[in-house]
Amino acid sequence: xSNQVVDTFRVxxxxxxxxxxxxxxxxxxxxxxxxxxxxxxxxxxxxYGSLVSVISIVVLFVYLVATPSKSGAEREARRNVxxxx
Numbered sequence: 826x827s828n829q830v831v832d833t834f835r836v837x838x839x840x841x842x843x844x845x846x847x848x849x850x851x852x853x854x855x856x857x858x859x860x861x862x863x864x865x866x867x868x869x870x871x872x873y874g875s876l877v878s879v880i881s882i883v884v885l886f887v888y889l890v891a892t893p894s895k896s897g898a899e900r901e902a903r904r905n906v907x908x909x910x
Contacts, residue, residue, distance in 0.1 A: 830847040
């Protein structure tokens with residue numbers, strides 16, 4: 826590895842002198858590829874979230890259509906009692 830040389834220069838818009846190194850400093854954490862912390866839940870939500878919501882809406886609709894309402898069930902029970910008497 827070669828020695829680092831400090832280069833001093835002036836930027837016209839700044840009063841202070843600027844310094845730059847002629848060779849990169851190791852390790853350069855800013856430029857390194859960092860593995861993303863991906864969770865399984867986020868991947869599954871992104872992949873299957875819309876499908877799960879559509880299926881749940883369809884199941885809810887079928888449940889509401891298939892189950893009788895309470896008022897209808899009460900009328901049916903009263904009709905059965907009146908028929909028995």
